[in-house]
Amino acid sequence: MELDPIPIGSCSKDHQSIYQHWFNHADSDADGRITGNDATRFFAMSNLSRQDLKQVWAIADSKRQGYLGLQEFIIAMQLVSLGQSGQPITHDLLSSDVDLKNLKPPIMEGLDVLLAKKKHKQKEMDVNVISDTAGSSQLQPSLSSSWFSSKSTKKVPLSSVTSIIDGLKRLYIQKLRPLEVTYRFNDFVSPLLTNSDFDAKPMVMLLGQYSTGKTTFIKHLLKCSYPGAHIGPEPTTDRFVVVMSGPDERSIPGNTVAVQADMPFSGLTTFGTAFLSKFECSQMPHPLLEHITFVDSPGVLSGEKQRTQRAYDFTGVTSWFAAKCDLILLLFDPHKLDISDEFNRVISSLRGHDDKIRVVLNKADQVDTQQLMRVYGALMWSLGKVLNTPEVIRVYIGSFNDKPVNDAVSGPIGKELFEKEQEDLLSDLKDIPKAACDRRINEFVKRARAVKIHAYIISHLKKEMPAMIGKGKAQQKLIDNLAGEFGKVQREFHLPPGDFPNVEHFRESLRGYNIDKFEKLKPKMIRVVDDMLAYDIPNLLKNFKNPYD
Known part of the structure; x- marks a missing residue:
């Protein structure tokens, strides 16, 4: 492959x-x-x-x-x-x-002719520079170097940016980030974005129950093992491993990765040392990794072990990676089709990222054609209960490992099917780098709308608080009736109900705050974000479209 x-x-x-x-x-x-x-x-x-x-x-x-x-x-x-x-x-x-x-x-x-003229002009300039060596000269800092300076208060016009990603950085720092900070979006939903979040390579995350072939799948694509890879029939991968390009083969511990400014993983510090000790980055020089980064995850366990023996929020971590990833592959084994309650919770944590999800029925050459048909039907039935979408999700069938297809079991029809399915999956993977910029824009717009809704919610809760006495009871009442308050905000500002955050998660985050200390609604800041969505982003895309359109 x-x-x-x-x-x-x-x-x-x-x-x-x-x-x-x-x-x-x-x-x-x-x-x-x-x-x-x-x-x-x-x-x-x-x-x-x-x-x-x-x-x-x-x-x-x-x-x-x-x-x-x-x-x-x-x-x-x-x-x-x-x-x-x-x-x-x-x-x-x-x-x-x-x-x-x-x-x-x-x-x-x-x-x-143009090159000759330029060369002649350059010689004249060099002569002038030599003649002026006695004078004082001072290097002027470049415009781009001052963009992210904390001392720089002057806004940089979008006309000065040189790419779509640079433009998104400018818009985020000047227009969206102030709204996030004002209403504490980073405490409730997602950490503030950094340079590395915009510049990161596209990521593909693999999820599944243990021994469904997640690590083997990555190894098969790379055609070699990566530092820290463990493969076996028992639950072998006990940590989240980011496989990315690097100058040499090495494994970097999670605590080190989380503080490196050139890596987009600083937001993982919110999950604590318990998680960071189970997180690492595996670097190696590889042509594929120059375009795509892979995220290998531990197998989802069944029963209480998933919650009690893991000292960190597993579903929270998968949700964090889901927001960053460009593609999410759910791997299934034909002999382990049952979706446990724990795996159900993990899949539910991918809410809002349905367009990124693809399902892979791995090790399909271990069953014959008749059994495969039944397995496929059972898998679709199980997924229908978990994924709340009316559309049929794409399922790739194949055997993604280094061994040849088992013809004795799957037969010639199965082999031909697996080859076509592998080609389709590879086509999806090849398209990821091409669509990376479009994905960044899509995620940026989605984040901007989420920030607006968050600001409406926080300011509404602040408005509902009494001015003098009874603040404690009023706050508890608002928290208990949070779903109803969401409904009021939705009706007042005519917002889509599907864009609101998860009520239970928001309620848990809200308990640690004094609602009375929140900011009131600032319409000017909302208008700035509205203008960004309505004018700035379309103009940015127009400026960097195909110049021959």
């Missing part, structure tokens, strides 16, 4: 040097990114049609980041070269039998 990473513009060193020179010329603001205006000016020298150049940009910017880095620029130049030779520009062109290493750079009309 192959899962090749996205092609990144393989070419010879000589050609790479040429492309680097061209890239530096096209990148007018020297930020390492070529955006719309730079691209249209540079690509126009290829004399390809607008439709061809639109396709070139769409393929090169497959992750829809809104810009081209050097690797994406090389892909674009290779596509232009192929287009100039008369080949139709399609998504499959780079994965065909084209010899990319020996593919000549495209013909860019007038580029040599």
Whole structure:
């Protein structure tokens, strides 16, 4: 089973040097990114049609980041070269039998003249710099370096950002984060976002009861084991393991991972040392891990062991990871189809992330075709009671391990089915990096709406408190009748009832606070977030769309 990473513009060193020179010329603001205006000016020298150049940009910017880095620029130049030779520009062109290493750079009309002028101008500037060495010179800090400075109070206009993700960071810091802090969203729902939350690679989480093949599944995709992997018929994985790219093979303890600013796991500190001692990061150099991070989880136990022998909130942790992940795989074994009450609670904690869930019926070659049909029916029946969605969830059937399919049991029909199902699952996994930017936008908008509803709830509870006496009884009454208060907020502001938080979870969080100390509703802050959703985000997407649309 192959899962090749996205092609990144393989070419010879000589050609790479040429492309680097061209890239530096096209990148007018020297930020390492070529955006719309730079691209249209540079690509126009290829004399390809607008439709061809639109396709070139769409393929090169497959992750829809809104810009081209050097690797994406090389892909674009290779596509232009192929287009100039008369080949139709399609998504499959780079994965065909084209010899990319020996593919000549495209013909860019007038580029040599521009490069010569730029070189001459650079020489003149160097002479002037040398002549001014006696004068004092002081380096000015770059705009981007001051974005996240705590001393910087001046707002940075969105026109200065160079990608969609950068724009989301700006909008979060300037418009959404103040509302979160004011109404303590981080204490009730989700910790405040950091740089690493925006820049993190897409994540895939695997959940299931013990020995359903979660660790083996990751090992099979990587075609090798990872540091800290344990496989066996008994419950072997006793901790959450994040498998990600790194310079060398090593395991990093959870407490260390949680305090590293370049990793998006600082929010896990809320689950305490008991959890962090059962959490680790496994790093290794691997081409697949440069695009996707995997989260391996402990098998869900049955009975009281799940709650009493784990000293941390297991469902809370899975819910936290579910919010961060781009895809959630629920693995089942054909011999362990029963969904225990504990596993039911884990699946219920994924509420609000139904679009990310995929089901994998693993080890399917251990039963024959007739039994597999019955197993599939039983699984769908069990899932129907747990997943509260009217749609049928996608179930992948296969045997995801290093061993060949057991033909003696599954037969030729089963083998053909497993191969097609594996291809479909791999296609889903390959699409994750391409959709990562869209997912970030989706999660950002979802978070903004959740913050607004949270602000309405908190301010409503504050308004219901008496001014002088009887505050203790009034608070207890509000907490006991929280579902009714949610209904009042929903009717007053015309909000969808499905967007409200879980009543029981909110009630437990609320018990530790004095409602009278909460802030009143600040309509101006709400309007800022409304404007962000209605104008700023659409304008951001418009600025970084395909420049040939």
